Amino acid sequence: MTAEKSRKNAALLTPEEMAAADRLTIAAGVPGIVLMERAGQAVARAALKLGAPGGAVLVLCGPGNNGGDGFIAARCLAAAGYRVETRLLKAAEALKGDALEAFGRMDMAALPLLKDDRIADDAAEALTRADLIIDALFGAGLDRPLQGGAAELVEAVNRSGKPLLAVDLPSGLNGADGAVPGVAIKARATVTFFRQKPGHLLYPGRALCGEITVADIGIEASVFDQIAPDTFINGPDLWLEAWPRPDPAGHKYSRGHVIVFGGPVTATGAARLSAGAALRAGAGLVTLASPPDAVMVNACHLTAVMLKKLAGVEAIADLLADRRLNAVLIGPGFGVGDKTRAAVTEILKAGRATVLDADALTSFATCPDALFAAIKDNPEPVILTPHDGEFARLFPGLEGGKLCRARNAAAKSGAVVVLKGPDTVIAAPDGRTAINRNAPPWLATAGSGDVLAGIAAGLLAQGVPGFEAASQAVWLHGEAGREAGPGLSAEDLASALKPAIRTLVEKTGQG
Numbered sequence: 001m002t003a004e005k006s007r008k009n010a011a012l013l014t015p016e017e018m019a020a021a022d023r024l025t026i027a028a029g030v031p032g033i034v035l036m037e038r039a040g041q042a043v044a045r046a047a048l049k050l051g052a053p054g055g056a057v058l059v060l061c062g063p064g065n066n067g068g069d070g071f072i073a074a075r076c077l078a079a080a081g082y083r084v085e086t087r088l089l090k091a092a093e094a095l096k097g098d099a100l101e102a103f104g105r106m107d108m109a110a111l112p113l114l115k116d117d118r119i120a121d122d123a124a125e126a127l128t129r130a131d132l133i134i135d136a137l138f139g140a141g142l143d144r145p146l147q148g149g150a151a152e153l154v155e156a157v158n159r160s161g162k163p164l165l166a167v168d169l170p171s172g173l174n175g176a177d178g179a180v181p182g183v184a185i186k187a188r189a190t191v192t193f194f195r196q197k198p199g200h201l202l203y204p205g206r207a208l209c210g211e212i213t214v215a216d217i218g219i220e221a222s223v224f225d226q227i228a229p230d231t232f233i234n235g236p237d238l239w240l241e242a243w244p245r246p247d248p249a250g251h252k253y254s255r256g257h258v259i260v261f262g263g264p265v266t267a268t269g270a271a272r273l274s275a276g277a278a279l280r281a282g283a284g285l286v287t288l289a290s291p292p293d294a295v296m297v298n299a300c301h302l303t304a305v306m307l308k309k310l311a312g313v314e315a316i317a318d319l320l321a322d323r324r325l326n327a328v329l330i331g332p333g334f335g336v337g338d339k340t341r342a343a344v345t346e347i348l349k350a351g352r353a354t355v356l357d358a359d360a361l362t363s364f365a366t367c368p369d370a371l372f373a374a375i376k377d378n379p380e381p382v383i384l385t386p387h388d389g390e391f392a393r394l395f396p397g398l399e400g401g402k403l404c405r406a407r408n409a410a411a412k413s414g415a416v417v418v419l420k421g422p423d424t425v426i427a428a429p430d431g432r433t434a435i436n437r438n439a440p441p442w443l444a445t446a447g448s449g450d451v452l453a454g455i456a457a458g459l460l461a462q463g464v465p466g467f468e469a470a471s472q473a474v475w476l477h478g479e480a481g482r483e484a485g486p487g488l489s490a491e492d493l494a495s496a497l498k499p500a501i502r503t504l505v506e507k508t509g510q511g
């Protein structure tokens, strides 16, 4: 598969982009009702998988095309022998277009869900009777918080404890950013169409989707020629082409040399974790520079990582006069304050691919613009790896959803921004973003971020461009977390990178 095709597989579409994909497909000659038929049939197939053969299915249909998918699914499930009851949020007279056509094809009565903007008594009874509930209330067209009877209904559906299958998106969830502006359905499974939407991967939305199926409804990938999405699922489909391919005739110097700047004698562990991870990520050499009194402590713990005494910030320029040191990492355990600011400034002046983490970020809380100016003057890629707290200190004015905050921060700083969390977002200054989904909860542990920063530095040293290095690092970190498993501590992560790296090497035909 070509890299271009793989990237299209990894694309995530906002509701607007998805609507454009629908429109382009319809304009190319596939009627909207045909797309809706395929969508509704995919929902019916997913319902069959959820079990209760021949049981009672309650299909809740909203006023738009999401409801239209529900009508098709209802017809298919009735034909498959289920006892199907369809209920409408608004009067059937309000239906139009494809949804009206789908309603007609269903040829089944559909009573209202609400009476005087409250759940109708007989609708409450229908919830109790159902073995499975299909949520076709709102999908991509949700444009405000659910209120009144609709909100009350969603809460009652969630309280019912019945298995819930969401059509496209759990109703109430914003597909563009995973936000839930009011209340939302908590589904056991979700069927979406053509490609996933950012809201399926970003919290809190992600926790509401259950198992996600992406159904092919006959939209061709050629629509990407006109839509050009810039948000992707983080994984090999997005960046395998940029995975480093070491020259078989090369040597350790041709695989890059990372220098990690470590902290004082009382805080040496973080930088050691980073250095070890950089080596595992494939850098040919890694040197840990630390204050003289910390060198012995580091020496007691390290073998393959080399050591260097760093007398003070003044020594950085001399050290980096050696151009073979081609990637730099500073921040883990380095300490917060003037000295760190000065060190970061010197490093960025030296023009190296750089990862700034932890204390290197917090030290600029009082003067972020000085940092951004220095980043923009550095011709090599810079990666920032803040968690939410560090992000808020460095980008105090940026608000909104995680995707939007990370994207704006990358544009503002000129760096690739890795906004960490269970749904880490990686954003490039050129607007590309990736959302990560493979991190297990036990990865949230002391030292885990130091390892991530080290992996990123190790990849930069091998010449991987900034956005791809950051995305690869986040994905590898997640894979290592899964490999090490529950009960892991950060020390386990570097060696747990090996199976994922082997997989990538094999995928790129180097194995």
Ligand SMILES: NC(=O)C1=CN([C@@H]2O[C@H](COP(=O)(O)OP(=O)(O)OC[C@H]3O[C@@H](n4cnc5c(N)ncnc54)[C@H](OP(=O)(O)O)[C@@H]3O)[C@@H](O)[C@H]2O)[C@@H](O)CC1
Residues within 6 Å of the ligand: 019, 022, 023, 032, 033, 035, 036, 037, 039, 040, 062, 063, 064, 065, 066, 067, 068, 069, 098, 137, 138, 139, 140, 141, 142, 143, 144, 145, 146, 147, 150, 167, 168, 169, 193, 217
């Ligand atoms: N041919 C196609 O394009 C295909 C589309 N497909 C399907 O269509 C879905 C998108 O359909 P859609 O655009 O009609 O939007 P949808 O989610 O049904 O809701 C819109 C309605 O909700 C209303 N409304 C909004 N927010 C509200 C609120 N908070 N509280 C109350 N009301 C609210 C709004 O009315 P308003 O009150 O704003 O006038 C409007 O009537 C997509 O998710 C997929 O399932 C598939 O079949 C494939 C082919």
Ligand SMILES: [K+]
Residues within 6 Å of the ligand: 066, 135, 136, 137, 138, 139, 166, 167, 168, 169, 170, 171
């Ligand atoms: K829905």
